[in-house]
Amino acid sequence: MEEAAPRPVGLEPVPGESAGSFVRRLAQINDVPVADVLREAGARRVQEWDPCAHEVFFSDQAVDRLAVMAWRTPEELRRTLPTLAVGADSGRQRPVRIVPWPAHWTVLEPCAGCLARRDDVVAPVWLASGERWHVCVRHGRWLRDASEGGPGQVNLAELKEVVQAHRRWTRLQQRVGPYARALLADAFQVAGCWWQTRQMGSETVWAQRERMLGVGRQLWSVPLVVYPEAVVLAEAMTVYERQRCWGRDFDNGAPGWVSRHWLAFVGERLNMSEEMEQGGYRMLREWTLQHRITTPVVARLAQQTPPPGYRSEPLRPMEPHLTLPERGPLEDASCLHWRLGQAVTDLV
Known part of the structure; x- marks a missing residue:
């Protein structure tokens, strides 16, 4: 008797997470290549890419497919993954596009305190921010673009x-x-x-x-x-x-x-x-x-x-x-x- 294929594992996005970061985590938690996830979403060719240097933009139809794979609704993904809100405009020609990060987006590390409360983080998480910095009020941390020098997070306990x-x-x-x-x-x-x-x-x-x-x-x-x-x-x-x-x-x-x-x-x-x-x-x-x-x-x-x-x-x-x-x-x-x-x- 042929063994049944393992049931896919869903994944909850981190608020503000980049789409590329989410795709990599979804692939890792299901133990499949990242390219397979993108092909299932509609990508025809998948090249090597770095989530800190590139983002994945999805068409509306591709977002629907990604939501099915993650056991989420398309509305939930669009609400929590910021770049999906502009993906429909960016992906009219192709369902899935991997492009260098546009200049008006910044990749930030998520608050370490927020991630410590989750048990589903199996790979590095990266946030897609419209600002060069952000303040986590709950844990008192300043999140910033570390590519400009200095730390990616600053503890604000004394500030x-x-x-x-x-x-x-x-x-x-x-x-x-x-x-x-x-x-x-x-x-x-x-x-x-x-x-x-x-x-x-x-x-x-x-x-x-x-x-x-x-x-x-x-x-x-x-x-x-x-x-x-x-x-x-x-x-x-x-x-x-x-x-x-x-x-x-x-x-x-x-x-x-x-x-x-x-x-x-x-x-x-x-x-x-x-x-x-x-x-x-x-x-x-x-x-x-x-x-x-x-x-x-x-x-x-x-x-x-x-x-x-x-x-x-x-x-x-x-x-x-x-x-x-x-x-x-x-x-x-x-x-x-x-x-x-x-x-x-x-x-x-």
Whole structure:
């Protein structure tokens, strides 16, 4: 009597996992070649590939086949594997495509604490992230792109303010909508310039965090070191933009490109009023020049006051952020063209 073939083993995806990572784990847990899984999904030819350097994009029909193999629903896979959401557009010509990672995606290691809670991890797991870094709030870990130098994960046990800042950032996104990402990008550009020119918190709170990390002044650690202040700044920028959306200056100040009241407000929120007056305002002035109010003064004075509850409504795109990239390096979403590590003499 012929022996029955072993029953396939299903697999639960890790939230945020890359499709290539999931396919490799599915093949390994079933003890079959990766190429067999891809052929079953519809691939005609399968070449060697590295999940850190390449991603697998599936058509809608191929996602359905992959779901059957994994004992999951197509909706569950699309919800947990980020690149499947764009796979339908990427895979119109072929059901399965293996291509180098697009520049707007970053491969991250998953949080070690999250993986420790699972018993089905039989192979390395890789996440497909639209950002260069991520914060695991549950386990207090900073996940980042290790290809740029430095560790892939940083324990935030002694930097709880970073975790708290990420919670605040999540709430800001929920209130503001997609426009919040552009404001955080701008805030990071400003904070990075302050760090590089040793202004604001570079000699105090940021230096203290660097000592806790044991890294000194390293470019790779800047987003982590300045994150709490960048979120506070993004919140202050949101207040500014909500007023600008209605053609109003912050705190009903006199019409103009730079609101001194708003600059003082930012300094107070950061608990760095003195540092702001001593030169920190310069980079913010560059930002307000990009975000100046263009509504004529007469029209502004004739406008009605904003309706109640306008502070909790999503912000519509405005100049200079009419296009809002959903993923990729944050600096690419910023209106400030300076880059960390470049000369800032023209700005300060």
